[in-house]
Amino acid sequence: MKKSDDEKKNQKRSHDPGRRSFLKGVSIAGAGAAVVDKLWIETEAREKKTAEPQIVSGSVKIVLDINGIKRSVEVEPRTTLLNTLRNHLDPALTGSKLVCDMGTCGACTVLLDGKPAYSCMVLAVDAVNRKITTVEGLGSPDNLNAVQAAFVQHDALMCGFCTPGFVTTISAYLKKNPNPSLAEVREACKGNFCRCGTYPRVFEAALAAAKSNKKV
């Protein structure tokens, strides 16, 4: 197999951790080193299983439960949930934004079984069998949820690139704590950055959403 030979060469040359074959004893490692159990791997390499760990590349077919709809998609195991939503679904869901790709900004926040998660830090294959909710699943322009409506009302957005992340984080938080204090709202949003400087109004909007009788 020419491809895996090439990749072995690459692997020796490169210091990139994504290429290290650190998955000793695991028979399948994607090019991005994802461990995929319970999944059917569509590669010939799997057939030729040997005792030695191998580097193979290829993609997997998975079914994701996104905003209440089962969506099947084919991705490399190393593909993040964020990139899967944005790049591989057709039609794509681009509400979750790619800003840092390393779990520091919150713009990619989605809900996994109702809990906020940085979708740039979750592999799509690990989101199988979980309920994924993106900002699009919380409300639409004509039917905003309480947090989204309050964001518009209180001008809690400027360029809007951070906004889906904040909306998602706060929507989940208000479910957990329907009557938060300002300090609690600040704490809840500490994993989200806004460069335009909307924070004061994000806080206002979150507190107003908690008081509104709209659905979160």
Next chain:
Amino acid sequence: MQQQQQQQSQQPAPKKKKIRVPRSVNGIEQMVEIEVDDVNGPGWGPNDKHVLLNHPMTRVDGPQKVSGAAKYTYDQHPKNMLYGRILRCPHAHARVVNLDTSGAEKIPGVAAVIKGPLSELRFAGAPVAAVAAKTPEIAGDALRAIVVKYEVLPHVVKANAAVAEGAPKVVEPSDEANLQKKASRGDLAKVEAAFGSADAIVEAEYISQRIHHTCLETHGLTVDYSGGDSATVYASTQGTFTIPGDAAKALELPESAVTSVVQHMGGGFGSKFGIGIEGMLACKLSKQTKTPVKLMLTRYDEFVMAGNRSGSWQKLKGGVKNDGTLVAFQARQYRLGGVGQGSQAGQPYIYAAGESYREIFALHTNEDSSIAMRAPGHPQASFAIESLMDELAYKIKMDPVAFRKKNLTDKAYHRQLDRGAQAIGWDKRNPIAGGNPGPFKRGMGCAVGTWGGGGNNQCKVDVTISRDGSVLVAVGTQDLGTGTRTFTRAIVAEEFGLQLADIKEEIGNSKLGGANQSGGSTTAASLSPSVKDGAIKARLAFSERVAPLLNNAKPEEITFSGGNVSGGGKTLTWKQACATLPAAGVTARGEWRQDLQATGIHGAAFAEVEVDVETGHIKPIKMVHVQDGGLPLNRLALESQINGGMIQSLGQALWEGRVMDADLGMQVNPHFGDYKLPGSLEIPEMIPIIDDGDTREVVIGIAEGCIIPSLGAVVNAVFNACGVRVRELPITPDRILMGLKNQS
């Protein structure tokens, strides 16, 4: 000359008036007076008589943005699209000896690998090569498979090392010094004499760090080109019309064959004009593969090459009389712009300082060029001069607010300083620095700033009223999150007596009417006069049409309000009136009118902080910013923008800053993990105040104005709190502790 004057007196001379307009020299705005025709037409009317403008309006694209429906450049996905990535040089100064791309080309899914445009790389992060691949993951593989052999050359990245003897030379030609004098002003002999008459003198050096724009949407393009004879380029840009020319060149197409689209964009702050190197590479990859390419910078790319505010190193000296009058001032100003020029407003900035002298230099280091950032050159100058003013005020034991009023002739500042002082509770401030008891010491500071904010005549706005009653405003301009869409609608709605929801707007497309780029707070003052002019013309054309139904009322006497059209004693609903229009409706093109806008804004900022003198930790407590700007188009959006200015200033004052490793010549914090942005836990109570004492009936942009003075206000508050004057930004806990140690 004589003849001309005679001619003029024979013909009815067009009325002239003098206005002050900003001229930009190296990114620094300077105000000059010019004479223009005194155009007369319906104006905005008194600021307090509007029904939509000067009120809080929620933004019309809000529902799209909060639900993820708004499509940014990063969200575009033309069919078969490839993903572009850029390989960057890891050395501060190097030449590429060999570039082996064969490994990358062999990877399945890689469509193209191209060389970067530079031969000598003068900073770490310079582009070396670019790839296009089926997925971003594969594009990453391709970058890792490219083998580059560099000849590493000597570098210098620290300003103080760059001026040392024998320092490696940074810019071309190679005998060019790292320190280059750019300008000087004043009479040094007179200044020296004036210092002789001063009662108190302060001499100090102030250093402001390089900070990053950190637009959340990185720079980049999505090029929709598949080998035909036209292309659509989606760009994250502040200038829709800055894209097609350069994109066409890279795509080898006629300029008219390229359309740029900017529906929504995720932050620019001055850093996004033109297609940039990344855009050029994206177009070349698309051209070569005959396939659409999206090339958005990674966060790392964005830090190392896509923008930073130039640093500054300023040696200032000021002399005052005991009554607070500034009598003498001298400055030596270094602009730290890496391989670029940097920017810094000339000192003593807005103060009348008796006799003054300044010299301005560019000081080069092996870092990427600084890029214009919200109010280029002003926060740096404001920070240093406001620190010095504060030091002088303390030295002669004068209240800092009173000291500023003494030295500022413009009464707008006096009004704003009083208003801000009241809002922050200045009367509770302890005049003795560090004088409050206990380890948590509170203090307050203030500062002031100015900007231009006037417009130019590039906006052409088409206003169309259709027979079914719909209204469309179309212009190619862009909405950066500043609320362009909303005020555009509001101006037209107000003119027609309609609501925001009755108007539709179409913007962000280079095939629509021309528009200026959004830089230097020029958008509101460029666009709104054209929108207003278009709306007035459309109203008059419409009035002429409906006059027969209104007892032949005179078109200019027909009134529009509350969804009704009235005249000649009769009233029609808007829809009834529109039904009389021909199938094509009525369209009017609005042009810019200089009498509807102006330039020259003022701002005053106050801050209260709490310093823990045991740890050096600073907690911001409260910030106030008072901003004028003529007619406030949308109070809600303006207050948001003022908040944003304060928060970005706060970030520069206390946390942000590029950190360079002197030996490696690389940035060591090119990601949000180590580059500290203001976050939700640090935001103080914020009070944005629109200064309604400004009753000018004109539109002026304020975006830049509200980022300037807060920096000085925070720095001065820290001093008032704990008695430590930190002259180098950001004010980190170690600098506080060092200052406290040196005191005792």
